[in-house]
Amino acid sequence: MSVGAKVTLGQAYLRRASALFPGGVNSPVRAYRAVGGEPPIVVAGEGATVRDADGREYLDYVGAFGPLILGHAPHEVVAAVRREVEAGGPFGATTPVEVELGEAIRDAMPSVERLRFVSSGTEAAMSALRVARAATRRDLVVKFEGGYHGHADGLLARAGSGLATLSLPASAGVAPGVAAQTLLARYNDPASVAAAFEQHPGQVAAVIVEPVAANMGVVPPAPGFLEELRALTARNGALLVFDEVITGFRVARGGAQARYHVTPDLTVLGKIIGGGMPVGAYGGRAELMDLVAPAGPVYQAGTLSGHPVAMAAGLATLRQLGAGVYARLERLGADLEAGLLAAAADAGREVSVGRVGSLLTVFFRANAPRDFDEVEQADAGAFARFHRAMLGAGVMLPPASQEAWFLSAAHTDRDVERTIEAARAAFGS
Numbered sequence: 208m209s210v211g212a213k214v215t216l217g218q219a220y221l222r223r224a225s226a227l228f229p230g231g232v233n234s235p236v237r238a239y240r241a242v243g244g245e246p247p248i249v250v251a252g253e254g255a256t257v258r259d260a261d262g263r264e265y266l267d268y269v270g271a272f273g274p275l276i277l278g279h280a281p282h283e284v285v286a287a288v289r290r291e292v293e294a295g296g297p298f299g300a301t302t303p304v305e306v307e308l309g310e311a312i313r314d315a316m317p318s319v320e321r322l323r324f325v326s327s328g329t330e331a332a333m334s335a336l337r338v339a340r341a342a343t344r345r346d347l348v349v350k351f352e353g354g355y356h357g358h359a360d361g362l363l364a365r366a367g368s369g370l371a372t373l374s375l376p377a378s379a380g381v382a383p384g385v386a387a388q389t390l391l392a393r394y395n396d397p398a399s400v401a402a403a404f405e406q407h408p409g410q411v412a413a414v415i416v417e418p419v420a421a422n423m424g425v426v427p428p429a430p431g432f433l434e435e436l437r438a439l440t441a442r443n444g445a446l447l448v449f450d451e452v453i454t455g456f457r458v459a460r461g462g463a464q465a466r467y468h469v470t471p472d473l474t475v476l477g478k479i480i481g482g483g484m485p486v487g488a489y490g491g492r493a494e495l496m497d498l499v500a501p502a503g504p505v506y507q508a509g510t511l512s513g514h515p516v517a518m519a520a521g522l523a524t525l526r527q528l529g530a531g532v533y534a535r536l537e538r539l540g541a542d543l544e545a546g547l548l549a550a551a552a553d554a555g556r557e558v559s560v561g562r563v564g565s566l567l568t569v570f571f572r573a574n575a576p577r578d579f580d581e582v583e584q585a586d587a588g589a590f591a592r593f594h595r596a597m598l599g600a601g602v603m604l605p606p607a608s609q610e611a612w613f614l615s616a617a618h619t620d621r622d623v624e625r626t627i628e629a630a631r632a633a634f635g636s
């Protein structure tokens with residue numbers, strides 16, 4: 208903002224937000240620190256488009272970071288939310304809509320025999336690991352470098368080079384003793400997981416994994432990787448926890464476990480199952496979930512858990528997600544990937560794309576990365592310039608190089624073509 212320049216409505220809100228919220232935001236990536244420039248103040252969305260406070264429209268690939276698989280304000284979801292708000296909840300009691308959503312999830316993911324709704328993915332992952340520790344009477348958890356499972360203390364383990372070593376906290380304020388309960392392994396490298404089991408025999412309660420890594424940019428599982436995790440955990444008496452907060456109802460209706468035919472012991476969910484409202488869930492085999500209070504000794508509770516408005520939004524969303532939607536998302540994703548790669552090649556840019564269905568990341572490096580070390584080798588500065596050019600052309604990408612872009616059912620072939628045209632210019636700039 209230059210001195211003396213007219214302050215736009217968006218800039219005025221940015222100033223007020225900066226005075227109120229740490230870094231001006233209520234979740235760090237929204238501050239645009241990784242890409243620079245002024246983060247937009249967004250006032251409305253419809254379909255695949257969002258509008259900022261100054262009336263500019265953008266084609267949206269943020270998708271609220273994953274929940275909006277139908278795009279913004281799909282009328283079935285809006286109608287369901289309106290009905291539920293008018294019904295007067297929440298009630299601090301069980302409602303029909305949470306039963307119906309729970310059954311819809313169980314139908315789509317048969318490994319989830321029982322589940323518990325919570326209010327965020329963070330809560331869900333944290334609670335699932337509490338169950339895993341109780342079930343195995345072990346303390347340690349293996350997570351992967353570059354994997355994100357929310358901001359619970361023990362899961363903020365540093366993404367660094369210490370393979371299969373006790374991790375250091377990646378955030379200030381996390382007690383080293385808590386972080387030391389988390390071991391780090393390398394994504395797509397089963398040997399690093401085997402090493403964790405060998406170095407800590409009889410101590411690992413669970414391996415938690417994003418079955419398609421999406422929080423270091425999209426990194427698909429190598430053939431056989433998830434199967435190896437299944438075999439290693441079973442052999443060592445540990446539980447396999449799939450964090451499907453992003454992949455659930457995204458890479459297939461039944462999530463990554465359906466797409467790759469690997470069955471976890473516990474599943475963590477969020478995002479799409481709340482249709483854009485705050486939600487999370489964790490579930491799995493009945494005998495594991497029956498450890499949760501009041502059925503069992505693992506305490507976990509929530510004032511707003513199973514909030515009827517969130518349940519109704521999730522149920523209305525899931526009802527729209529038939530095979531046709533996934534087929535179309537797959538085709539749109541493939542077209543976008545091919546178009547972006549061609550546009551980059553024409554501009555003489557070395558980029559690669561990591562993609563599974565409607566989840567996609569452009570990496571500014573020649574080969575698609577297979578793990579976090581390779582992700583870190585991509586040119587983040589080039590992404591930042593690309594992001595600014597795309598935003599200037601009316602295409603809103605997630606504001607960091609290690610995020611997934613989210614296509615929705617509201618995106619059209621024309622939207623994808625427009626994106627590729629904008630990218631052609633942005634790669635060349």
Ligand SMILES: Cc1ncc(COP(=O)(O)O)c(C=O)c1O
Pocket residue numbers: 272326327328329330332355356357358417422450451452453477478486487
């Ligand atoms: C895979 C994964 N797990 C857990 C979380 C945490 O979910 P929430 O932000 O709802 O707490 C996220 C959030 O992005 C996620 O992508």
